[in-house]
Amino acid sequence: MAFLLIVAILAAVTIQIVGRLADSPAPWTEEATRIFFIGMVYLGVGMGFRKGESARVTVFLNWFPRSVRNLGRWFYVLPSVGFFCFMFYTGFELVVQQYTMNEMGAAWMIPMWLVGLCMPLSAILGILGVAENIILHPHLLEGGE
Known part of the structure; x- marks a missing residue:
């Protein structure tokens, strides 16, 4: 999906550039680029949490004993879910x-x-991604790879 959005952005921007060079700009290309970019960014935010790739910082966690690393899991889970709940509420209002x-x-x-x-x-995807980390990949949340 992200690849298709990148291709769509590239096509819209190319049409926009060629149109401006030909002195015949297409106004729809600006809106298309904006819409595709917004979709790509939010898709990336939601999907980036599928395997803890976005918010996980393990460099410092690896210095501590296992009991502290287990607490580190909640420093990832709670703020992430809180952020996605806020994002869902705000997005729903929008x-x-x-x-x-x-x-x-x-x-x-x-x-x-x-x-x-x-x-x-994307907020729902993010919450599902955090849940996937807790259920299927708990070792990632403990500082492991």
Whole structure:
């Protein structure tokens, strides 16, 4: 999915550059680039937590005994889940606002709440990723590889 978004961004930016050089810019390319980039960033935030790749810092944990490393797990889990809950709440409010106000994209004329959905959806992916770490990869949270 991320690869497709990168290809879409590359295509939109290329069309934008060629259009400007030809003195005939396509206004939809700016909006397309923005939408694809937002989707890619939020997808990356949510998916980056699948194997503890985003928030895990093990250099200092490895210096401590196992009992302290086990506590370190909760210094990863609790703030991460708290962040994703906040992100879900804020994203949900954004989607409701966009839906209520009937916000539309300027060039594509698509409902902006469809774009806004990526925020609460990535929060759900992030929470599922943290849960996956706890259940399937607990050794990663203890400072192991």
